[in-house]
Each structure stands twice: as structure tokens, then as C-alpha cells.
Amino acid sequence: MTDFTPLTSFAGGILIGVAAVALMAVHGRIAGINGILSGVLTARFDRDWAWRAAFLGGMVASPLVIVALTDRLPEIEIPSSPALLVVGGFLTGIGTTYGSGCTSGHGVCGMSRLSARSIAATVTFMATTAVTVFVTRHIFGA
């Protein structure tokens, strides 16, 4: 059970949107985290590598801001076993590479441009995520 947090969730969403718009306005780039991560995993250390690494660095540093503002770490509850994290993570990496995007790239940046590909991708992964959660929780009882 987690608390219903419409206000903080909305505020967080606004910040995510602000960052996505700023990245487009200043660098001309889509804030798709899978694409940014994928770009950092290449061995080509060019200018694109550097801005992507800097963006990810900022993301990794973000808990420090939360601690400075609230004096405590954000609540992170990880219900899945290490084995599930590995299998699920591997499928996530494969799926977003073939599907050319994740929740941020397709869900936020693509849908806000009314991209048909992004809308189709988002509907698809939201549906299979929901089915997966239903199957693991209510059929296998995890």
C-alpha cells in the first residue's frame, strides 16, 4: 500500500516537463532517458557523449537536492527479488532499444508532440505492464 499523493506527483511531473522543455530549448534534444543512457553506453566519446553523461550525472545527484530540501531520503520500496530485477531489467533494455523509447521518450516527449508512434508505444507498454503486474500479483501471488 502506498499513499495517494496527487499534489507532489503533479509537482514532480511539472519539474520533469520543465527539464524536458529546457533540454529541447537549449540543446535541441529529446529527454528520453533510454536514448541518453544508450548513447552513454557507446564507446564513441564525442560531444554527444559528454552532454548525455552530464545529464545522467545530474539525475544521479538529484537525491542530494531532496535531502537538502526535506532532510530525508525519498522513500524507495523495492518489492521484486534480485532475480526479478535482473530479468525485468534485461527485458526493459531490450524492449526500449527495439521500441526506440521508454516512459520519458515516448510517454512524455513523444506524446506531447502528438507522435503517432509514441502514442502507440505508450499504450502498448502501459497495457503489458498492467497485465504483468496482474499476473505476478494476482495469479502467482507475488
Next chain:
Amino acid sequence: MKLLSSFAFGLVFGVGILISGMGNPGKVLNFFDVAGTWDPSLAFVMGGALLVTAIGYRLVFRMERPVLASSFSLPTKRELDMKLIGGSAVFGIGWGLTGFCQGGLIPVLGIGLTGPLLTLAAIAAGIVAARWAMSLSRRGTTVKA
């Protein structure tokens, strides 16, 4: 300037993720668990992000070019193909197993738990494996399943 601004945007993005609850797999999985411990909060994340981005992009695309780049880099593909739909379906299965998507995971790495690190390693392995498989098929080589 380029790197500093990029770092700052990543920081804002990450703070947004952590405040919103998108970095908490328990909350993400509850969002999808309509038949159980349903927590609809994350709909508000998507609402807030889409509201700002839809309006913001509209204004940004009126600019001649980005402040620190020569042009806007936008996806040019239009067709809905099996790669897009199949890949997205597989992503959803993975997301449903962990509760971590890339955007939710990266900020949590800064907290220093082992679960997120393990997930990142698995995601990275998946990305590398998929890129390798895609480059093989582009070269016209038959990939044995």
C-alpha cells in the same frame, strides 16, 4: 556551458522523478495494480509532465534553433512497425517485473542501494544485446534464435 546546463537539466529531471514517486517501484507497481493496492498518483505525474511539455515544446519550436545547438534533433520515423510495438510490449513486461523504468531508476542510483545498481546493469546488458542483434540483422546476417 553545454555540460553545466545539461547537468542542471538532469538534476531538475531527477528531482521531479523523486518528488513524483516515479522512482519508487512500490508506488509504480501499485499504480498498475488496479485490481489490488491501486494508487492512482502516477497519473498526475504524466498529467503534469505532459501539460508543461506540450505547451513548452510548442513555444520552443517557434525558435529558429536551440540556444546551444545548430538544430532540433527530432525522430523522423513515422510508420508503426512490429519493432516499435513488439519492443514496447517487451519493455512493459520488464517494467511490470521491476517497477523501474530508466527515468525512474537513474535518480535512485544516487541513494546507493544495490537493487537499483543490479537493475541498471541488467538494463545496460539488454541495451547492448539488442543493439548487437539489430546490427547483425541490418548486415543481413541470419540470427539463430
